[in-house]
Amino acid sequence: MSDLIEQWRERVRAAVAANAPLELRGGGTKAFYGRKPAGDVLDTRAHCGVVNYEPTELVVTVRAGTPLAELEALLAERKQMLAFEPPHFGEGATIGGCVAAGLSGPRRATAGAVRDFVLGVKILDGRGEVLSFGGQVMKNVAGYDVSRVIAASLGTLGLILDVSLKVLPRPVAETTLRFELNEADAIARLNEWGAQPLPLSGSAWHEGTLTLRLSGAEAAVRAGERRLGGEALPAAVADAFWRSVREQDDGFFASTATGAESVLWRLSLPSSAAPLKLPGSQFIEWGGALRWLRSDAPAASLRERVASLGGHATAFRGGDREADIFQPLPAPLMAIHRRLKTAFDPVGIFNPGRLYHGL
Template structure:
């Protein structure tokens, strides 16, 4: 066990004994995300470094404090990548923060989420015990898959010390097509295309003063991409990488133009039609993710619209202080499971208190 990890464990044991809350932090790129920040800072910078990388096995194991940019650079040198395109939000995120937040970029609907690529991890629980879950292959779990449970837990269950990830080769070909379509027509076409053997990878529908614009990214074999371009039509876009990077990091002009309104993320089934919202959303993930800029008074209507469509709404970035729940409150059975998990992993309640839910 290295010195940095030993120091973290001793700090956690002392905090548990004293009941002192700890705030786990990697690069701080997602400090805005979640209910609130509370506790003494427990930085993961010392838990950095690529521990092992087997390009032929498509597996990499890294310390939680490893900068995401460093990992992606190492993968790119071998022609590989993290297919779920983790966002950076203009900051310097770490691998541990990437897993803890569980956020994915434009390719999520086609390539899968962060959770789908977590093979195993080492975790320090609230008792200061170092636990190891999963491994370095896909079929390594008998029973409850604790490794993937940590994706999206926002550090409330423990300190991720190390994580093993599945990686994939970069696609040999890529193209972006642009269509002028209304939101309803874009959703209908995306649903129809989803039922065809097309190399769909990402989509983004943007409202504007006119009809609206759908950007569609294709990735795959050269022949498949070229055939799809001919079949789908649209206007082919050269040098579209900057657009998708801005889309990934919420830096498109649409996001900047929200002014003093809150940014909401609605997660709904891909087949959901256009929703009754205060204004047209930005639509990603072939219809499954819809961003809405709204006044604080619209919070209830947004949550009702998402629930009616079979999904949920998250107050992703608040324009100012608020007591609104950032995440949709859980139904009683799920709430009971969440609280029991917290009690088992963090009995003293020291990790990221109030980050995921207001009262624990």
């Protein structure tokens, strides 16, 4: 065990003894996400570096403080990638923050979410003990898969030390097509195309324009292009567009970042759900399953409408950070969350309240 981890163990034990909360933080690029952080900062960035990388096995194990950009550059050298296309939201993004936030980019609908690629984790729990879960292969779990629970937990269960991730080859060919469609027609087309053998890897609709990405074998991409039609974008333009969607630094998202609207809502819905018919402007991803809404609508009425369509709503950016950011949970589900929190962090020192009040 390294001296750094031993120092962290002592710090956690001291925090437990003093009942003093700790804010677990890497690069801080996702500090806006979730409820307002509390406690003294425990910076994870010093624990960095690649522990093991087996390109032929499509597995990498990396320390949590490692810059996300550094890992992606290493994978790119071997023509591999993190298939869930994680957003950085800033130059300081780390692997630990990537997993703890559990956020995925445009490929998520077809490739899978962060949790689907987490093979194993090593964490420091709320007792100051180092625990390991999972491993470096897909079929390595008998019983409860703790590695996946750590993904998207926002640091409330433990301090991530190391993560083993499954990686995938980069696609051989890729093309981006554009279509002029209204919201209802775009949702209908996306669901129709999603049921067909097309190499879809990204979709985005905004203000009457649907942008579709195809990735895979050259023959499959070209066949899909001929089948769908639309306007093909130059590669450089397409790459810039998908990067801006992933990083939310242009167009629809940029206007939110500058405060044009008070709240950016992240709405998860069945892909075939009807148009929202809520006030504000909208951006649709993941074949209709992810709908971003910039709106000043009251949270209660907005969540009621989204729930009626079979989904849930998260106040992603802006608004009151002391209020409910994530969809309030039914009592049985909240009880499960509380038991998990107690099992990993009995005194509740790690990022208290970051997910839900009192958790």
